[in-house]
Amino acid sequence: MRRLTNDAVTTFLGEATRYEAAACPGLQLALSNEPVADMNMLVVGAGADQNRFRDMVDSCLDRQLPFLAIIFPEADKALNDIAADLGLVYAVDFPIMVRDDVPIEPSGNPDVEVVCASGAEDAEASADVLVSAYGMPKDSVLRAQPASLFDSTGIDVYVARTNGDPVGSVTLTYHGDTCGIWAMGTDASRQRCGIGLRLLSTAMAQARNNQIRRFFLGASPAGYRLYEKLGFETVCTANVWVSGETHQA
Numbered sequence: 001m002r003r004l005t006n007d008a009v010t011t012f013l014g015e016a017t018r019y020e021a022a023a024c025p026g027l028q029l030a031l032s033n034e035p036v037a038d039m040n041m042l043v044v045g046a047g048a049d050q051n052r053f054r055d056m057v058d059s060c061l062d063r064q065l066p067f068l069a070i071i072f073p074e075a076d077k078a079l080n081d082i083a084a085d086l087g088l089v090y091a092v093d094f095p096i097m098v099r100d101d102v103p104i105e106p107s108g109n110p111d112v113e114v115v116c117a118s119g120a121e122d123a124e125a126s127a128d129v130l131v132s133a134y135g136m137p138k139d140s141v142l143r144a145q146p147a148s149l150f151d152s153t154g155i156d157v158y159v160a161r162t163n164g165d166p167v168g169s170v171t172l173t174y175h176g177d178t179c180g181i182w183a184m185g186t187d188a189s190r191q192r193c194g195i196g197l198r199l200l201s202t203a204m205a206q207a208r209n210n211q212i213r214r215f216f217l218g219a220s221p222a223g224y225r226l227y228e229k230l231g232f233e234t235v236c237t238a239n240v241w242v243s244g245e246t247h248q249a
Contacts, residue, residue, distance in 0.1 A: 001096050001236060002045035002072045004216060008173040008180035009041050015149035022056065025049070026075065029056050034140035037066035037244040046074040053079055057086050057243075066244025070094060070218070073236050080239055088241040094218050097232035101213040104205050104230070108197030112167070116206065117157040123147040125159050125166035133185030134247040145171075145183075156207075160199040162190070168199040172207060179207050181217040196226050204230070220247070 006028040013019055016032035016039070023029065026048030032039040042056055060067045069088060071079055084090070106114075117126060127141040150157050160168030167187040173180040181204075186195045204215060218238065219227050240246065 001098075001216060002043060002074065004175055004178060004180065005070070005072075005096075005218070006043050007175050008182065009043060011154050011173045012171060012180075012182050013039065013041075013144065015146055015152055017143040017146060024052050027052055027056060029059075031060075031065065031067070032140075032144040033065065034137075034144050035066055035244075036136050036140050036144070037068050037242050037246045038134070038136075039140065039144045040065055040067035042067060042069045044069060044071040044075045044079060046072075048075050048079060050076065050078060050082060053082060054086065057083070057088065061086065061243060067242070068246055069241040071239045071241065072096075073238065080241075083241040088243050091240045091242040091246050092221065094220075094238040094240045095224065095234040096236050096238060097217055097219050097227050098235050099204075099215040099230065099232045102231055104201055104208060106198060106202040106205055108199075108201060109162075109194030110198070112160050112162055112195050112198040114158055114160045114168075114199055114202040116203075117150050117159045117169075119150060120147040122157070122159055123150055125161070126150075126157055126169040129159070129166050129169040129187055130183065130185050132187045132189070136247075156203070158199060158203040158206075160186075160195055162195070168195045170199055170203055172203055174207075174212070177211060177213045179204075179212045179215050181215060184217075184223055196223075197229070200226070201230060 018033035020031040028043040170184045171182040
């Protein structure tokens with residue numbers, strides 16, 4: 001799952017205006033260079049060297065760049081201690097969840113229209129949702145997820161609307177017959193209205209129509225019950241450390 005996460009994070013952030021990446025065995029650093037921790041990620045797994053881990057963390061700290069370190073259970077346990085010694089704050093357990101090849105149909109609020117986004121107008125709509133859902137600066141969202149992302153290969157963004165207003169957004173990354181789910185959010189004023197269920201079930205149904213057979217995601221506490229309802233099961237749990245503030249907790 002860590003290798004799939006590496007690929008997905010690179011795809012998800014790869015169109016960012018100031019994208020930067022570095023990798024070595026067991027370590028993948030993907031940065032939008034925006035002042036939002038959730039848009040800068042260090043993924044850590046088996047074989048990660050302690051000194052190289054320190055170097056990558058220090059490179060972000062020296063620039064005062066907020067970021068997440070997602071440490072998978074396969075990694076050296078000492079890396080969690082090193083993260084704490086370097087001043088990172090433990091944020092949350094991060095269940096990695098998988099849904100295997102089971103049919104799915106759109107469900108949830110039938111008044112919600114869901115479309116596969118494209119172009120600048122939909123990029124603005126998706127950004128508006130993420131600003132509302134997570135309190136992210138809109139200019140950072142638009143630089144990290146520019147209009148070019150919405151028309152790139154290997155990724156789709158779905159936007160949900162009610163009465164023409166954007167109320168939900170989710171990003172899907174594609175890896176053969178496997179799909180990653182990222183940046184799932186609904187407008188803060190429209191929570192618990194069946195929007196998230198409609199959005200995600202519709203996006204997943206469309207992906208299955210396009211020969212996707214397995215889905216994976218990292219679940220925040222806020223989204224965990226929705227994902228369970230859709231048939232996802234936890235396969236492992238990563239540890240998330242943060243410099244700055246995160247909306248994963």
